[in-house]
Amino acid sequence: MKSGRRAFLETFTKVAGSSVLIGSQLLTAIPVLGEVRGSMTVGEVIDLILKTIPGAPFSKTVDTLKSGSAGQPVTGIVSTMFATVEVIEKAVKLGANFIIAHEPTFYNHADETAWLENDAVFQYKKALLDKHKIAVWRFHDYWHTHQPDGVQMGVLTSLGWEKYYDEKNPAVVTLPGVSLKNLTTHVKEKLGIATMRVVGDLAQPCKRILLMPGASGGRNQIGAIIREKPDVLICGEVSEWETAEYVRDARRKGDKLSLIVMGHSPSEEPGMKWLESWLQPRVPGIKVSHVESGSPFLFV
Amino acid sequence: MKSGRRAFLETFTKVAGSSVLIGSQLLTAIPVLGEVRGSMTVGEVIDLILKTIPGAPFSKTVDTLKSGSAGQPVTGIVSTMFATVEVIEKAVKLGANFIIAHEPTFYNHADETAWLENDAVFQYKKALLDKHKIAVWRFHDYWHTHQPDGVQMGVLTSLGWEKYYDEKNPAVVTLPGVSLKNLTTHVKEKLGIATMRVVGDLAQPCKRILLMPGASGGRNQIGAIIREKPDVLICGEVSEWETAEYVRDARRKGDKLSLIVMGHSPSEEPGMKWLESWLQPRVPGIKVSHVESGSPFLFV
Numbered sequence: 001m002k003s004g005r006r007a008f009l010e011t012f013t014k015v016a017g018s019s020v021l022i023g024s025q026l027l028t029a030i031p032v033l034g035e036v037r038g039s040m041t042v043g044e045v046i047d048l049i050l051k052t053i054p055g056a057p058f059s060k061t062v063d064t065l066k067s068g069s070a071g072q073p074v075t076g077i078v079s080t081m082f083a084t085v086e087v088i089e090k091a092v093k094l095g096a097n098f099i100i101a102h103e104p105t106f107y108n109h110a111d112e113t114a115w116l117e118n119d120a121v122f123q124y125k126k127a128l129l130d131k132h133k134i135a136v137w138r139f140h141d142y143w144h145t146h147q148p149d150g151v152q153m154g155v156l157t158s159l160g161w162e163k164y165y166d167e168k169n170p171a172v173v174t175l176p177g178v179s180l181k182n183l184t185t186h187v188k189e190k191l192g193i194a195t196m197r198v199v200g201d202l203a204q205p206c207k208r209i210l211l212m213p214g215a216s217g218g219r220n221q222i223g224a225i226i227r228e229k230p231d232v233l234i235c236g237e238v239s240e241w242e243t244a245e246y247v248r249d250a251r252r253k254g255d256k257l258s259l260i261v262m263g264h265s266p267s268e269e270p271g272m273k274w275l276e277s278w279l280q281p282r283v284p285g286i287k288v289s290h291v292e293s294g295s296p297f298l299f300v
Numbered sequence: 301m302k303s304g305r306r307a308f309l310e311t312f313t314k315v316a317g318s319s320v321l322i323g324s325q326l327l328t329a330i331p332v333l334g335e336v337r338g339s340m341t342v343g344e345v346i347d348l349i350l351k352t353i354p355g356a357p358f359s360k361t362v363d364t365l366k367s368g369s370a371g372q373p374v375t376g377i378v379s380t381m382f383a384t385v386e387v388i389e390k391a392v393k394l395g396a397n398f399i400i401a402h403e404p405t406f407y408n409h410a411d412e413t414a415w416l417e418n419d420a421v422f423q424y425k426k427a428l429l430d431k432h433k434i435a436v437w438r439f440h441d442y443w444h445t446h447q448p449d450g451v452q453m454g455v456l457t458s459l460g461w462e463k464y465y466d467e468k469n470p471a472v473v474t475l476p477g478v479s480l481k482n483l484t485t486h487v488k489e490k491l492g493i494a495t496m497r498v499v500g501d502l503a504q505p506c507k508r509i510l511l512m513p514g515a516s517g518g519r520n521q522i523g524a525i526i527r528e529k530p531d532v533l534i535c536g537e538v539s540e541w542e543t544a545e546y547v548r549d550a551r552r553k554g555d556k557l558s559l560i561v562m563g564h565s566p567s568e569e570p571g572m573k574w575l576e577s578w579l580q581p582r583v584p585g586i587k588v589s590h591v592e593s594g595s596p597f598l599f600v
Contacts, residue, residue: 200598226416239537243407297544
């Protein structure tokens, strides 16, 4: 069976480079630079992206340059979840000096580095970035604010759920009906996940899905469960004392509610893959490559 | 082989009810109430515990009553990680009306409930507590402040590592040397954990262990790695964008550093088991029972 994601990409490829509208939600018209250029600066690429984001630029955002400068000419772009040391090495091999990463580079949400200045791991990563003159820009708040949310669309299309999601609220997906067990198998296969954490009864029927990739926090996740009353919340990451315990208590009360925790990196990676196809036609002459940072975890 | 935990408990049992000092760290002298009493109030039990905690009572702490009142007579005490609906049901069956839980009752660190007031799960749990007049007190900040940290000692003894930890810094354990694979097997067996998440090479030799049960936060965990330079950090829970990514980058740099994530609830449960044996001789006439809340997760 052709996956929804692949079908979408083929459709997309046919019209890439021109203005395109697929469905009412999937893509908005693509403004391209008036001319095909071999070079743009990091700042020009960021500005081009921000023009598509409602309310941008934000006065408060974590989406800042973590390395490099806005003025440097871009030799190639890599999109990824985490600009890990390995992803940086791969960018170098690809001849790309601009990494657009969804998550932090330096192990904390605000990418504060003062506390790490004497640390050998931080120094090694920073030296690697400096040596190869790699710019890293975080694209988190803006990508989630894009209409539609770029991460959500990437995940929905990777899961082949384009037909099933609520256009007014893309976090809600209504499936024809599937057991929790089969749902986990589907998610693992489509997103390439080895093992997931689950709270629930694998035989439970699931129809109404609440899909929240990433780690949106206990109050957001629980609030959405209360509001949307799903059969299952599929998310990227939880604080165990928050969402997992809420679901456990709801189940003991008798609610038909389950939880799938995909892992943070694989849960949002399709959104950075989606960025590759979204951004490429906007920057003709610059190669955009998605590099998967992948999950760091073994399950033992 | 007799586990360190069991050996410790036997030693403890022999002297329970009188002042006792095992080693220089393991236990401080136990002050018991002057008389054997059949009944104490919740507030009296809390006061008795707080007398053993340096600096208590704290002006700011999450260790407050989540249910019930200080004035109610205690019929029995249950110690646990999470006062889940199931643990509350078990307390009722045991005839115990006072639950001492290490973690929140209402799915957020401060146990704020205004946002949950119209939620059926919250209402169900609150009604269950009210119906059976169960007091729930959180014992988190104080238990970690106890000298030695009650959670740390419970986990160390459960793991049979009494001989190996640094008395001045019980987070650091020096083992004779073991592969990461064998270390995971040991931890799983001793703490009853089905599956753990690991970042690392299972063949890596591990000697210097940094043992941090619970979820102490990325900056604390990474800061401790930088300071203590362990072969492996064993913790309860991580934010994936923090500690897991730091360890991944350190490994790519070439550091021999691994990470074991035990799961929050099983990682600290031995500390609440340890509370049972610590508290029982201090409250003669009241039965103290440890009830394991267990992990909510399946691994699929």
